[in-house]
Amino acid sequence: MPSHIKEEAQSSPTNIETTNQKKIAWLQVLxxxxxxxxxxxxxxxxxxxxxxxxxxYQTYYxxxxxxxxxxxAISWIGSVQGFFMFAFSFLNGxxxxxxxxxxxxLTGSFLSLLGCFLTSICRYYWQILLAQGVAxxxxxxxxxxxxxxxxxxxxxxxxxxxMGISSSxxxxxxxxxxxxxxxxxxRIGFAWATRVLGFILLALSVVxxxxxxxxxxxxxxxxxxxxxxEPPFILLIGGLLTTFMGIYTMLYYINLFAxxxxxxxxxxxxxxxxxxxxxxxxxxxxxxxxADRIGPIHVLATTALISGGLALCLLAxxxxxxxVVWAVVFGSTAGAFMGLPAAGVxxxxxxxxxxxxxxxxxxxxxxxxxxxxxPIAGAMLGDQETVWVGLIAWSADLMIAGGLxxxxxxxxxxxxNFFTVV
Numbered sequence: 001m002p003s004h005i006k007e008e009a010q011s012s013p014t015n016i017e018t019t020n021q022k023k024i025a026w027l028q029v030l031x032x033x034x035x036x037x038x039x040x041x042x043x044x045x046x047x048x049x050x051x052x053x054x055x056x057y058q059t060y061y062x063x064x065x066x067x068x069x070x071x072x073a074i075s076w077i078g079s080v081q082g083f084f085m086f087a088f089s090f091l092n093g094x095x096x097x098x099x100x101x102x103x104x105x106l107t108g109s110f111l112s113l114l115g116c117f118l119t120s121i122c123r124y125y126w127q128i129l130l131a132q133g134v135a136x137x138x139x140x141x142x143x144x145x146x147x148x149x150x151x152x153x154x155x156x157x158x159x160x161x162x163m164g165i166s167s168s169x170x171x172x173x174x175x176x177x178x179x180x181x182x183x184x185x186x187r188i189g190f191a192w193a194t195r196v197l198g199f200i201l202l203a204l205s206v207v208x209x210x211x212x213x214x215x216x217x218x219x220x221x222x223x224x225x226x227x228x229x230e231p232p233f234i235l236l237i238g239g240l241l242t243t244f245m246g247i248y249t250m251l252y253y254i255n256l257f258a259x260x261x262x263x264x265x266x267x268x269x270x271x272x273x274x275x276x277x278x279x280x281x282x283x284x285x286x287x288x289x290x291a292d293r294i295g296p297i298h299v300l301a302t303t304a305l306i307s308g309g310l311a312l313c314l315l316a317x318x319x320x321x322x323x324v325v326w327a328v329v330f331g332s333t334a335g336a337f338m339g340l341p342a343a344g345v346x347x348x349x350x351x352x353x354x355x356x357x358x359x360x361x362x363x364x365x366x367x368x369x370x371x372x373x374x375p376i377a378g379a380m381l382g383d384q385e386t387v388w389v390g391l392i393a394w395s396a397d398l399m400i401a402g403g404l405x406x407x408x409x410x411x412x413x414x415x416x417n418f419f420t421v422v
Contacts, residue, residue: 081133171278255270300406304400306333
């Protein structure tokens with residue numbers, strides 16, 4: 001047999017295998033994308049998509065079903081949902097590392113759907129807290145971790161871009177879900193508007209169940225103890241904790257701010273969060289491509305600091321046009337930050353083994369912060385809901401502090417040579 005034919009015959013199986021691996025890898029991105037919108041109301045289109053939707057529920061509850069409760073009390077519903085989403089990611093990290101992906105997807109889908117449909121029939125505060133806060137939060141916690149963990153395991157090159165694309169599902173979900181709710185609620189009522197969101201979640205949950213695959217041999221423990229001896233990892237967790245606290249404070253209260261503090265009409269004020277989430281979709285993809293070249297830590301630090309500065313700009317905003325411009329710019333920078341935490345964890349870690357446990361540890365800490373951030377902000381707002389200085393300063397300071405933490409993590413990892421990709 002001629003040598004060139006022999007070489008081709010020998011190399012073909014490898015090429016075919018590599019091509020199949022690439023196809024499988026990008027299918028995980030699609031599956032993670034679908035998870036991301038649903039968790040917000042499923043993991044990124046699924047998980048953070050629905051979590052990002054809570055701002056419109058916060059406004060609705062404040063003015064309708066729970067109008068006798070303070071903003072701080074109502075915000076506990078969204079905070080509990082966010083806490084359980086992130087905290088159960090900590091508990092589910094070793095479950096994921098042990099190879100039980102399908103169990104997490106099935107359990108998460110069931111609980112998130114159950115919570116959503118129960119929310120539609122709730123009439124009292126404690127019922128909404130249990131259904132939308134606890135049940136949906138735990139369901140999202142089962143769904144959220146597999147999205148970034150699987151993508152990081154399938155990609156070595158273009159890892160940040162792949163994660164950014166998958167996480168853009170949360171931005172799209174956080175546009176679709178609030179838009180559907182705000183348009184349908186006046187026409188068909190709160191109950192059926194929420195049920196429609198539940199049916200959307202049901203349809204989205206089918207995709208990850210069909211295509212997401214675990215690529216490695218099962219292994220894992222609840223905590224990766226070695227990570228606790230890595231200063232860059234600990235500092236990065238501090239940065240992610242404080243920045244997410246600040247970002248979610250903005251997401252929960254921006255619609256209410258637009259109603260009370262700007263000249264925008266009711267149609268526009270109900271759409272401010274939608275604009276933020278739409279801009280965040282672009283922000284998750286383009287900076288992620290840049291992160292593959294300069295390092296995700298650089299992008300995380302920069303976007304956290306810029307987001308904090310933009311939050312302070314709210315103090316000078318009172319016109320309709322200005323709140324729209326702010327929503328676009330803030331959504332872009334905050335979206336860039338929210339799309340890269342998993343890539344950042346991989347970047348500062350000495351080893352990529354047991355990435356599920358490390359991501360779970362990170363998200364568990366972040367969840368504790370989200371649990372208390374919004375109620376604290378609501379308490380600052382208090383009954384004097386026209387006084388926003390304290391809430392805005394609280395959110396901005398958290399994001400700026402988070403950016404500084406990430407900067408220190410970067411120096412701890414690579415020193416003062418800022419041309420090193422981290």
